[in-house]
Amino acid sequence: MDDIYGEEQGIYDKAVSFSSQLQSDATVEKADYDKIVKEYGRLLKQLRRQTKLSDRATNELGASKNDLLDKVNIDALTGIYNRRFMEDNLKRIVKSISRAKGVLSVLMLDVDFFKRYNDTYGHGEGDTCLIAVAETIKESLARPDDFVARYGGEEFVAVLPNTDEMGARFVAGKIVENIKAKNIPHKNNDAADCVTISIGVVSGNVTHTQSGDDYVKLADKALYMSKENGRNRYTYIHLEEGE
Numbered sequence: 001m002d003d004i005y006g007e008e009q010g011i012y013d014k015a016v017s018f019s020s021q022l023q024s025d026a027t028v029e030k031a032d033y034d035k036i037v038k039e040y041g042r043l044l045k046q047l048r049r050q051t052k053l054s055d056r057a058t059n060e061l062g063a064s065k066n067d068l069l070d071k072v073n074i075d076a077l078t079g080i081y082n083r084r085f086m087e088d089n090l091k092r093i094v095k096s097i098s099r100a101k102g103v104l105s106v107l108m109l110d111v112d113f114f115k116r117y118n119d120t121y122g123h124g125e126g127d128t129c130l131i132a133v134a135e136t137i138k139e140s141l142a143r144p145d146d147f148v149a150r151y152g153g154e155e156f157v158a159v160l161p162n163t164d165e166m167g168a169r170f171v172a173g174k175i176v177e178n179i180k181a182k183n184i185p186h187k188n189n190d191a192a193d194c195v196t197i198s199i200g201v202v203s204g205n206v207t208h209t210q211s212g213d214d215y216v217k218l219a220d221k222a223l224y225m226s227k228e229n230g231r232n233r234y235t236y237i238h239l240e241e242g243e
Helices: 002-023 030-073 083-100 114-121 123-140 165-181 212-228
Strands: 103-111 147-152 155-161 197-205 234-238
Touching: 030 083, 083 103, 083 147, 083 155, 083 212, 103 114, 103 123, 103 165, 103 212, 114 123, 123 147, 123 155, 123 165, 155 165, 165 197, 165 234, 197 212, 212 234
Parallel strands: 197 234
Antiparallel strands: 103 155, 103 197, 147 155
16 A cells, blocks of 8 residues: 555656646646546556455454454354353443343243253253253343343343333243243153243342342242242242342
8 A cells, every 4th residue: 555655646746747837838748647647547446446455354354353252242052142241241231220220130041850851862952952942032032122141051041121020020921931832842851741941030120239140149049949849930039129
C-alpha cells in the first residue's frame, strides 16, 4: 500500500506542475495530460482492488473472532451454552436486575438415572440422548432472554431473567412434560419407562448483596429434593432477601 500512495503522490506532483504551467501560459502537451489521466485511472483501479482485499481480510478476521468466541462459549456436544458462559452471563444479569429491583429465576436440571442409561445403551446413545434433552429444554424456554447451559455431565442450568415464581413453575412443568413426551426409551429408569428429568427451581427479587451462585446453590438444593421425592418432577424454593 505504501508503493501505491507513493505513486499517487508522484501523479499529484505532476498534476500540480501541469497546473502551474497552465497558469504561467506555458505549453502543455495533450499527450502528457492524457498520460497523467491514464496513470491516475490505473492507480484508482489498483486502490479499489487493494481496498476490497483489505475489507475481505477484515471480514474474515471478524468472522474468525466470532467463531472463536462461539467455541469458547458453546458446549461442543450439545450446541448450547457451556458452564463458563452461564456463570459469566449470570453474574452480569444479577448485577443488571439488582439495579432495577427485578426478579430472577434459575433452574437446575438433571437427567434421571443417566449413568444407568449409559450402562444400558452405551455412551454413543448417551450423547444422542443429551443432545435431544438440551434441544428440548431450549425449545421449552419462553422468552428471548432465557437461556440454557450445560452445567456438566447430564446437568443443565436454565436462567430466566425477569421471571417470577409463576413463570418459573410454568417453564419447569413444561420441560418435565416435553422431555417425557420425547419418549426416549430408558428401561432402567425407576421413574418411568422413558427418559425423564428432575428440576430444582428458585426465584426471588434480586438485591445487590446476592450473587448468581446463591441462585444456583439453592436450585441445586431444590433439585436434590426432586430426586428424593421420586424424580420426574420439579421442586420450587423461593430465595428470600438476605439469603
